[in-house]
Amino acid sequence: MSRYSALDLAALPDPSAIVALDFDAILEARLTELEAQLAEVFDAAKVAEVMALARNIAASPMRYLNEAAAARELYMENRINQAVRSVFLATATGDDLDQIGANRGVVRKVLDDSDADNPVMESDATFRARIQLVIEAWSPHGTEGSYVYWALDADDRVVDVAVYGPNHGLDPAIPPAEPKMVILSSEGDGTADADLLQAVYDNCTVDTRRPVADKLTVISATPVTYSVEAVLYVTSPEAASAVQDAAQAAVEAFAAGRIRIGRKLYRASLAAALNVSGVVDVDVISPAASVEVGPFEAAYCDSITITLQSITGGWRDV
Structure with a gap:
């Protein structure tokens, strides 16, 4: 069986601009730099005296100053890492992911607005998947990804969608131009009721979203x-x-x-x-x-x- 499969964003490596955070390495680099700077001004005995305080005496002001500076550098590197992650679909979260979605015309869903002060919003993982799929929805040729996107867009109860055509090798075979869509509901055992199936069908069969020759069938997944x-x-x-x-x-x-x-x-x-x-x-x-x-x-x-x-x-x- 073959199914539409989006690129696994979680499998992508971190961007090269993201660095590993290591306080000890930063502190050691600062102490090495300090030693080099002191060697340009003082003799070796004086340099050794100052560095002994900076490296070995935990309560010395020199040690405190270097540790504080290393901590601030660590915070800055973490902030840079966060800024880099915020611009990529694979790593952005929260408001940053909302901005990426807005760039593609996708808005995070409100799942439950019964509490106006604390509405339940679509999770980052689900929202990220829909943002990734929206490119498929721009196709006028009825790709699997396009049908999946519009099905997910139809109703918040849709948690999974499968679309099959003649190339999936099913028995009995799916006839050409008669795609079959399977819907899994978030309610109960996953069986989609008639209202949900109709909502999905209506959202997927708008003239601008479905090839005119397609005869779409929407059915519920059967729970095992x-x-x-x-x-x-x-x-x-x-x-x-x-x-x-x-x-x-x-x-x-x-x-x-x-x-x-x-x-x-x-x-x-x-x-x-x-x-x-x-x-x-x-x-x-x-x-x-x-x-x-x-x-x-x-x-x-x-x-x-x-x-x-x-x-x-x-x-x-x-």
């Missing part, structure tokens, strides 16, 4: 439900409560991140998510195998049961 049941083995009964909370949070985040159309859920990845700090071994009881997910389906976790069992590791755990 699974439950998580696992036994975690720990050697510290005293820390069991903290381990349980951390494991619960980790598996919830894992399950939420796998609510995607057509994405297989691997049992090994689930075990890795459960292996939080304090866990010695993980026994995943359910699911018994990796969860297969078809091109029109999405995995959905309907329950999580985590049991802790204490084991003795002997002197190695002392």
